[in-house]
Structures are given as structure tokens and as C-alpha cells.
Amino acid sequence: MYEPKNFDHLLGTAGFSDALLKNHFTLYQGYVTNTNKLIEEMKTTTPGTPQYAELKRRFGWEWNGMRLHELYFKNISKEGGEIGDGELKKALNYVWGSYDNWKKDFVACGTMRGIGWVILYYAPQSRARTNADLTQTDAESKGRLFNVWVNEHDTGHLAGAVPILVMDVFEHAYISDYGLKRADYIEAFMKAIDWGEIEKRLLE
Secondary structure, three states: OOOOOOOHHHOOOOOOOHHHHHHHHHHHHHHHHHHHHHHHHHHOOOOOOHHHHHHHHHHHHHHHHHHHHHHHHHHEOOOOOOOOOOHHHHHHHHHHOOHHHHHHHHHHHHOOOOOOEEEEEEOOOOOOOOHHHHHOOOHHHOOOEEEEEEOEOOEOOOOOOEEEEEEEOOHHHOHHHHOOOHHHHHHHHHHHEOHHHHHHHHHO
16 A cells, blocks of 8 residues: 655745645545556456456556646755756757757746646666666767646646656646746746755756
């Protein structure tokens, strides 16, 4: 059984009211609960039945809802800060030409019409990843980082790619604080990114 992680340390983060965060934590906890329920129900449901098929289809939604929220909350830090001059920035510079170009593209994904997620993915060519592999200048390495729009929890993901930065752009993530001003929420999110965590996901 999966246990919901505690993210109360994020309360007080600039740009995110405590009420917004608490509601978001509760929604996340619902995904954990439903993931556990589906696991148990699938154990006792007859394969090949319509009920079994619906449980299987629903599982990806609940599981990804759980995991994406965990990645999202772990992206955020009260301290926030600027991206460092490490391997992540080098990789962003290689693919997009500069950090600013990457940020412009990432934010543009977030302001697209619709609800969903924006994810910066790293797509390794093999499981063996090294620091040199991330920034090599041969044409073969180009394009290993992608800003991706994911419309629903369980659709639109890049198979085999690693989500290293996750931004929630479902309305529950911002509307109680920002109304329809999603761009203002995205600006607050970008200021709250824990770049050390993102760098760690890239290199691990």
C-alpha cells in the first residue's frame, strides 16, 4: 500500500497561499487512496470482464495523478532561486541555445489553452547516463531534452523518458489564488523551482 507523502513544509511558499496548497495536498492524497483501492480491486476482479477492463484503464490515471503530484511538489522550494551553472543549464543551453530560450518555451507550453501538465523530459539513448553524455556536442545528442504538454495524467508521456521538471496547470493548481490569470501562477511557480532537485533528477 502506498502512503501519501507530507508536503506541509511547503506552506508559506511565496506565490502559493496556504489554503491553495492544503487543498492541493488533499487532492493528491485522493490519488494515493484511489491507487490503493484499484490495486486491491484488481486482485479480486475476474480478468476479461468489463469491470476488470475499466479498473485497468483507470489505474494509469490514478497512478500518474499520484506520481506527477509528488514530482510537482518536490519541484517546489520556499527558497526558490536561480538555476546554477551546472550540467542542467549546459544541457538546456545546448538544446535551446540559452536558458532564457528554454524558459520561454516551457512557459509557452504552460499558457496553452486546456488543462494538464507541462513536463521537461530527459530522453536518454541508453540507461547509462553520464555528465559528459548530457552535453556532448555531436548531432546525435541533440534533442534529448523536451518540453512536453500532457493533457491528462495518463496520456501524452514520452515512453522511456525521465520527467525532471513537472508543472501542474490544472485549474486546481492556481485558480483559487489567481483566478483565470494562469500566467501569474506560472511566474510564481518558476520563482519557486528547486533547481537542485531538478539537477539531481537529470543526473541520477
